[in-house]
Amino acid sequence: MRFRHADGTAVHVAYCSNVHAAENLAGVLDQLSRFGEPVRERLGVDRLGLGLWFARPVASELIADPRAVAKLRAELDLRGLEVVTLNGFPYRGFHAPGAKHAVYHPDWADPRRTGYTLDVARLLTxxxxxxxxxxxxxxxxxxxxxxxxxxxxxxxxxxxxxLADGLSRLDRPVRVGFEPEPGCVVENTGQAVTHFRDTDTTRLGVCLDTCHLAVAFEDPARALDALTAAGLPVVKVQASAALHVRNPRDPATRYALSTLVERRSLHQTREGAPYGVDDLDAALWGGLPGHRPWRVHLHVPLHADPRPPLSTTRDVLRATLRELFGGARAWTDHVEVETYTWQVLPDRPVGEAGLVKGLAAELGWVRDELRSLGLVEVGG
Structure with missing residues (x-):
């Protein structure tokens, strides 16, 4: 979907395909027909954005075969899908059981990360x-x-x-956004300013994940003011919501949380500053005092509430969208819905049809929010 801000900026909205377990080219092509096109049709739009994820083997295969890239582009066009953003965070094995810390490797001290990122940027062009x-x-x-x-x-x-030098040599402009996340070297926007303010900010900036922003208990307005003062662009906003836990000591709440402990992904949990642990099970086993509300790094659907007594940080997402798009200027032009944890939720969607329905509902929620901020949907 595309929207037009009052300042003339074309704002692209997509959903992130890392929700689908596809680590070969056949799987990427298959998800376009099984999910991308049906989500577009359910939304009733002529064109839908996808934030594709290419695992390292997929990226290597595409780089080696221009005909495969042309085939992928043709499939996107055929199904009314378009790509302006890619998720280059996971390198491979994102859906592997027990992935946990492996998703952060190779890191940016490793040349493999640079090579991979430049490859996917080249494919994006x-x-x-x-x-x-x-x-x-x-x-x-x-x-x-x-x-x-x-x-x-x-x-x-x-x-x-x-990386910046490689991006400068591409045929079309592509920016890379570093995504602050609790537990990482760069956990929040303040640390992003420290680490990236002296980089090439015409090509490098921040990817603002609103789930991570909420888990870090950051205020959206203050976070954006800090980035603006440092000259760091918001390359992309990932529209996502975290789990909010009002009373961590309540037995019913603790039981509900225990059902969400799982092997695949880390669910960093914070009780404000400075209290935090790296996974939900550690929080439940006494890692946090439980005197104040918790926020858990678990992406929950944007349009629906979990079963009480759990709730979400949708208010942080809404406030972030208001700061980004509610004024005279649009502060970014790429919005990506990123909920990849559907299958660990108690009310998980049933089958492919259920996931299509859920993804479309999330995108519909974002569409309504952007419209309420004065953006106009264009191009179907």
Whole structure:
């Protein structure tokens, strides 16, 4: 979907395909017909954005075969789908059981991360619609915090210079957004300012994930003011909501949380500052005092509430969208809905039809929010 802000900015809205377990090219092509096109049809729009995720083997296959890239572009066009943004955070194995910390490797001290990111950026230039102003790629915030040494910081700085240089050589503009996340080297927007303010900010910036923003108990207005003051662009906003836990000591609440403990993904849990643990099970086993509300890094559907007594941080998402788009200027032009944890939720969708319905409902919620802020939907 595309929208027009009052300042003339074309705002692209997509959903992130990392919700689908596809780590080969056949799987990527298959998800277009099984999910992308049906979601578009359910929304009743002529054109739908996808934030594709290419695992490293997929990216390598496409880079080696221009005909495969042309085939993918043709499939997107055929099904009324378009791509202006890619998720370059997971390298591979995102849906593997027990992935946990593996999703943060290789990190930005490793040249493999640079090579992968430049490859997907190059592919994006071939997939973007001809009238797109630019593309975006989101990536991890340098790496997991432990072990992260001064020598790794030096190596990462060199890789970021190589990244910016590589992006400058592309045929079309593509920016890379580093995505602050609790537990990582860059956990919040303040740390993003510290680490990235001296980089090439014409090509590098921040991917603002509103689930992560909420888990870090950041205020959206203050976060955006800090980024603006540092000259760091919001390359992309990932529209997402975290789990909010009003009373962590309540037995019914603790039981509901226990049903969400799982092996695949980390669910960093915070009780304001400075209290935090790296996974939900650690929080439940006494890692947090439980005197104040918790927020859990678990992406929950934007349009629906979990069963009480749990709730969401949808209010943080709504406030962030208001700050980004409710004024005289649009502060970003790429919005990506990113809920990839459907299958661990108690009210998980049933089958492919259920997931299509859920994804369309999330996009519909974002559409309504943007309309309420004065944006006008264009192009179907």
């Amino acid at each position: 071939a997939l973007m619609p001809d009238d797109a102003v630019r593309g975006s790629v989101s990536t991890l915030p340098l790496g997991w915090r432990d072990p992260w040494t001064p020598s790794r910081s030096i190596r990462a700085a060199r890789q970021l210079d190589l």
